[in-house]
Amino acid sequence: MSLRLAILGETPWDKPRPTSVTLDTGVSRVKYDQARWTDDSDDLYEPLLSEKASETVEVDDSPLPDDLTRDALSLPDPAEPELARHYTRLSQMNYGVESGPFPLGSCTMKYNPSFTEDVAARADAAIHPDRPDSTVQGTLALCHRLQDYLGRIGGMDAVTLQPPAGAAGEFTGVQIAKAYHEHNDDERREVVIPDSAHGTNFATAAMAGYEVVELPSGDDGCVDIEALEAAVGDDTAALMLTNPNTLGLFERDIEHIADIVHDAGGLLYYDGANLNALLGRARPGDMGFDVMHYNVHKTFATPHGGGGPGAGPVGVREELAQFLPNPHVRERGGNYEHYEPDSSIGKVHGFYGNWPVLVKTFAYIARLGDEGLSDASAKAVLNANYLAEQIEYEVPFGPFHHEFVASAGEQDAADAAKRMLDYGVHPPTTKWPEIVDEALMTEPTEGETKRSLDQLAAAFNAVAGDSDAELAEAPSRPAAKRIDQVTAARNPRLSWQALDDT
Amino acid sequence: MSDSDSHATGSPYAPQTATETAAMLEAVGVDDIDSLFDVPDAVAFDGEFGIDARSERATRREVASLLGRNADLTEFLGRGHYDHYVPSVVDDLASRSEFLTSYTQYQPEVAQGFLQALFEFQSMLVELTGLDVANCSMYDDATALGEAATLSQRVRSVSGDRILVPEHLRDGKHAVLANYADGPDFTVESYPMTDGVADVGALSEQVDGDTAMVYAETPTVRGVIEERLGALGDLAGDHDALFCLGSDPIALSLLERPADVGADVVVGDAASLGTGTAYGFGLGMFVTREEYLRQVPGRLVGASEDAAGRRAYTLTLQTREQHIRKERATSNICTNQAWVALRTAMHAAWLGPDGLVDLAEDCVTRARDLADRLDGIVGVKAPVHDHHHFREFLARTDQPASAIVGDLTDEGFAVHAVDDHLVQVCATETTAEAEDEFVAAFREVAK
Numbered sequence: 021m022s023l024r025l026a027i028l029g030e031t032p033w034d035k036p037r038p039t040s041v042t043l044d045t046g047v048s049r050v051k052y053d054q055a056r057w058t059d060d061s062d063d064l065y066e067p068l069l070s071e072k073a074s075e076t077v078e079v080d081d082s083p084l085p086d087d088l089t090r091d092a093l094s095l096p097d098p099a100e101p102e103l104a105r106h107y108t109r110l111s112q113m114n115y116g117v118e119s120g121p122f123p124l125g126s127c128t129m130k131y132n133p134s135f136t137e138d139v140a141a142r143a144d145a146a147i148h149p150d151r152p153d154s155t156v157q158g159t160l161a162l163c164h165r166l167q168d169y170l171g172r173i174g175g176m177d178a179v180t181l182q183p184p185a186g187a188a189g190e191f192t193g194v195q196i197a198k199a200y201h202e203h204n205d206d207e208r209r210e211v212v213i214p215d216s217a218h219g220t221n222f223a224t225a226a227m228a229g230y231e232v233v234e235l236p237s238g239d240d241g242c243v244d245i246e247a248l249e250a251a252v253g254d255d256t257a258a259l260m261l262t263n264p265n266t267l268g269l270f271e272r273d274i275e276h277i278a279d280i281v282h283d284a285g286g287l288l289y290y291d292g293a294n295l296n297a298l299l300g301r302a303r304p305g306d307m308g309f310d311v312m313h314y315n316v317h318k319t320f321a322t323p324h325g326g327g328g329p330g331a332g333p334v335g336v337r338e339e340l341a342q343f344l345p346n347p348h349v350r351e352r353g354g355n356y357e358h359y360e361p362d363s364s365i366g367k368v369h370g371f372y373g374n375w376p377v378l379v380k381t382f383a384y385i386a387r388l389g390d391e392g393l394s395d396a397s398a399k400a401v402l403n404a405n406y407l408a409e410q411i412e413y414e415v416p417f418g419p420f421h422h423e424f425v426a427s428a429g430e431q432d433a434a435d436a437a438k439r440m441l442d443y444g445v446h447p448p449t450t451k452w453p454e455i456v457d458e459a460l461m462t463e464p465t466e467g468e469t470k471r472s473l474d475q476l477a478a479a480f481n482a483v484a485g486d487s488d489a490e491l492a493e494a495p496s497r498p499a500a501k502r503i504d505q506v507t508a509a510r511n512p513r514l515s516w517q518a519l520d521d522t
Numbered sequence: 523m524s525d526s527d528s529h530a531t532g533s534p535y536a537p538q539t540a541t542e543t544a545a546m547l548e549a550v551g552v553d554d555i556d557s558l559f560d561v562p563d564a565v566a567f568d569g570e571f572g573i574d575a576r577s578e579r580a581t582r583r584e585v586a587s588l589l590g591r592n593a594d595l596t597e598f599l600g601r602g603h604y605d606h607y608v609p610s611v612v613d614d615l616a617s618r619s620e621f622l623t624s625y626t627q628y629q630p631e632v633a634q635g636f637l638q639a640l641f642e643f644q645s646m647l648v649e650l651t652g653l654d655v656a657n658c659s660m661y662d663d664a665t666a667l668g669e670a671a672t673l674s675q676r677v678r679s680v681s682g683d684r685i686l687v688p689e690h691l692r693d694g695k696h697a698v699l700a701n702y703a704d705g706p707d708f709t710v711e712s713y714p715m716t717d718g719v720a721d722v723g724a725l726s727e728q729v730d731g732d733t734a735m736v737y738a739e740t741p742t743v744r745g746v747i748e749e750r751l752g753a754l755g756d757l758a759g760d761h762d763a764l765f766c767l768g769s770d771p772i773a774l775s776l777l778e779r780p781a782d783v784g785a786d787v788v789v790g791d792a793a794s795l796g797t798g799t800a801y802g803f804g805l806g807m808f809v810t811r812e813e814y815l816r817q818v819p820g821r822l823v824g825a826s827e828d829a830a831g832r833r834a835y836t837l838t839l840q841t842r843e844q845h846i847r848k849e850r851a852t853s854n855i856c857t858n859q860a861w862v863a864l865r866t867a868m869h870a871a872w873l874g875p876d877g878l879v880d881l882a883e884d885c886v887t888r889a890r891d892l893a894d895r896l897d898g899i900v901g902v903k904a905p906v907h908d909h910h911h912f913r914e915f916l917a918r919t920d921q922p923a924s925a926i927v928g929d930l931t932d933e934g935f936a937v938h939a940v941d942d943h944l945v946q947v948c949a950t951e952t953t954a955e956a957e958d959e960f961v962a963a964f965r966e967v968a969k
Binding site: 064065066068069070075076077079082083084085087088089090093094095096097098100103104106107108109110111112113114115116117118119122124127129130131132133135137138139141142144145146147148149150151152154155156157158159161162165169172173175184185186187188190191195198218219220222223224225226227228229230232269270272274275298300301302303306307308315317321323324325326327328329330332346365366367368369370371372373374375376377379382383385386387388389390391392393394395396398399400401402403405406409410419421437438441446447449452466467468469470473493495498499500501502503504505507508509512513514515516517518519 | 534538543549551555560565570572574576577581584588589594599602603605615619620621627629641646648650654658659663665694698700774775777782800802815822830835838855860868871872887936
């Protein structure tokens with residue numbers, strides 16, 4: 021490590037130097053402390069809006085009879101300059117992709133190109149969903165083009181853009197599988213899911229009314245074929261699978277897996293969370309998957325927005341196209357129209373889904389094209405492999421692709437993650453999948469340079485060398501020190517009104 | 523490409539130079555990137571997508587060219603998706619990359635800003651509804667209603683599985699609810715409406731011990747303000763059914779507080795604040811009573827303390843959620859609409875309580891005044907329902923509604939066709955300047 025740091029010249033965090041006025045962490049020092057305004061009331065960096073400027077208005081003289089109106093309304097009433105300062109201050113207490121490395125495994129926190137915001141904000145994109153088809157030909161044309169692009173990328177025959185998130189895509193896909201079996205008068209009650217799958221898979225299957233059959237992973241971290249054969253049968257509606265899986269491993273037996281599921285009359289569902297590993301290299305449709313969802317906020321760089329919005333388009337094989345949500349977009353004689361697929365499952369969103377996100381998706385795919393998409397995956401896989409090579413934590417499973425799962429070993433992974441915050445980077449996903457002890461699930465994405473990966477690795481390695489005591493006390497640098505989760509859950513205070521009670 | 527980039531042959535957002543790539547490959551110990559892919563030949567893809575890369579400028583031109591095919595119409599459209607003026611400061615602040623490019627707040631110590639903003643959003647909904655607990659977003663009003671229905675199955679002691687919804691309900695909402703009802707296998711039934719409002723008498727015949735939830739909306743999908751919400755709440759309460767009320771934050775700024783009419787859950791779309799018309803892109807609100815806290819779907823932000831004793835915010839009660847509870851989670855939702863909620867909170871704060879009440883009052887008077895003007899046209903009766911309205915109303919036309927819609931489109935205006943001779947018109951401050959021309963055009967097409 022000393023060698024590498026010597027090459028870098030310096031670590032990404034500061035060398036110890038005289039204590040700064042505002043941050044005395046005892047561990048690391050910020051390089052500068054920008055002139056920073058903080059509100060000094062109650063020792064808070066930034067008070068609640070309600071603590072700064074609140075007003076109560078009585079509702080009277082309204083155009084409605086009194087018995088139809090409320091009596092009063094109490095809400096914050098900041099002037100615009102104060103509002104701007106409030107949210108700017110809040111943003112300064114938030115870490116995003118543009119703040120620094122964000123290697124959160126399974127989340128694909130890649131750079132979100134600025135220009136896609138501009139195309140989504142176009143005035144002619146801001147239209148009402150109830151307009152006649154003839155007056156929204158541009159929107160329908162873009163949707164049709166995006167359906168086509170996504171179909172080609174996933175190897176799917178038909179695509180719906182309606183699901184507003186990945187989990188909504190899963191729900192759509194499982195409802196399609198259910199409709200398919202019902203269409204064949206084939207009642208099936210179970211969905212099979214590997215134990216290492218995303219939590220949404222289990223929740224989605226249950227939400228759709230299925231019993232979940234959990235499949236243990238093999239010693240190699242992949243699907244255990246014998247266990248699969250034992251689990252799959254006449255009651256299997258579908259197997260939900262992520263490939264590469266959450267360890268980053270490609271399920272090499274995928275054709276065999278598909279045969280086992282199909283021979284039993286089940287369908288194969290692809291969770292698209294890890295598609296950023298495979299663009300231009302392999303397609304779910306070619307692997308035997310019947311239904312898949314795309315996480316456009318992962319693979320296609322639409323911003324996560326602090327938790328959403330995303331979009332979860334769903335692709336299907338030809339024989340399942342009749343079950344797609346209503347409506348679907350098609351082209352007829354040079355015009356585009358909505359239509360209801362013959363045996364549609366109905367709707368999963370009140371209108372047409374998260375349209376602005378879909379515009380950004382289209383723009384990103386069009387910008388990159390074949391070469392760019394393929395290069396994105398290539399560099400994502402290269403970055404993950406290079407980073408894994410540079411860190412001292414053990415990576416028990418391979419060969420991995422766009423992400424790897426390191427083990428924090430004797431350290432607590434969650435504590436190690438908190439300590440990484442002190443070194444100025446966002447940590448990996450922790451303690452999952454459970455097959456790796458003290459898991460650090462790491463996905464650097466294609467967006468990092470060799471230099472920033474070296475710095476990221478230095479942060480990992482610094483944490484690896486820190487004591488348990490240092491880990492337990494972390495973080496000391498962010499806006500908040502370690503937050504008491506137990507009290508938050510035992511004494512839930514979920515609004516500023518609830519704060520007054522204590 | 524004339525306006526090419528330095529990384530023209532690959533992704534412009536993958537910054538590794540050829541030299542760096544070579545050094546990284548050497549460090550990993552392989553000759554080329556292909557060697558890193560463990561994909562069996564049988565399933566490897568060696569074809570082309572056939573998607574040509576474009577420069578940024580060319581991509582923007584292409585989207586402009588596509589969307590340019592949308593007709594330029596002044597929309598007098600509503601029915602669940604509304605256009606209100608969004609101040610520039612909302613776009614500006616929400617676009618800060620620290621907000622826009624951040625993730626779900628699984629590391630709350632570096633996400634205090636977004637968490638506080640969501641805490642403030644939840645608090646605003648608590649004030650607007652009078653209920654105790656708001657989550658920090660669902661996808662839209664339809665999915666929030668679906669979640670309310672599934673919640674009713676978990677929290678009610680009744681053995682029944684009937685969900686009663688109003689006869690006048692947007693088709694899209696009904697269809698989404700039907701999908702949420704499919705798994706748990708509950709039944710969705712409509713109760714009748716008379717002159718645009720719930721028929722309380724008929725509903726009292728319908729509601730019984732098997733009823734898990736009664737849903738009502740104010741304003742209704744036709745823009746009518748429900749006048750007997752208290753009676754509806756009592757009916758539900760008397761039968762141990764949940765009373766779920768659909769509304770939106772602007773309407774709630776003026777109308778009766780849901781808590782005062784016995785609402786157990788409030789759902790609806792909050793994107794009418796903070797996001798303009800966006801082809802149905804929404805923000806589901808979900809607000810309920812404290813007693814159902816541990817059955818709430820989606821994310822909750824709570825206040826706690828950090829190790830320095832300072833107030834700090836964090837996602838809490840996560841054991842309800844899919845990443846912990848898996849198939850026993852309260853919902854499968856993961857990615858939500860947090861950034862849309864951020865925008866809504868900003869817009870609400872910008873308006874302040876005065877501005878919100880003023881805006882809501884404008885929604886009442888503007889609909890009333892425009893209905894009066896249309897009512898003065900030969901061949902038009904408006905509003906159809908003899909009640910107070912919010913933003914929108916029905917008009918009965920002598921001409922077929924489809925002809926009215928088609929002819930108005932030719933004149934540059936969009937309205938809804940609701941039935942053979944019923945059109946629906948929605949007016950907000952964003953259509954104010956177009957109202958005179960709209961009325962004139964309506965006069966022509968109604969002949």
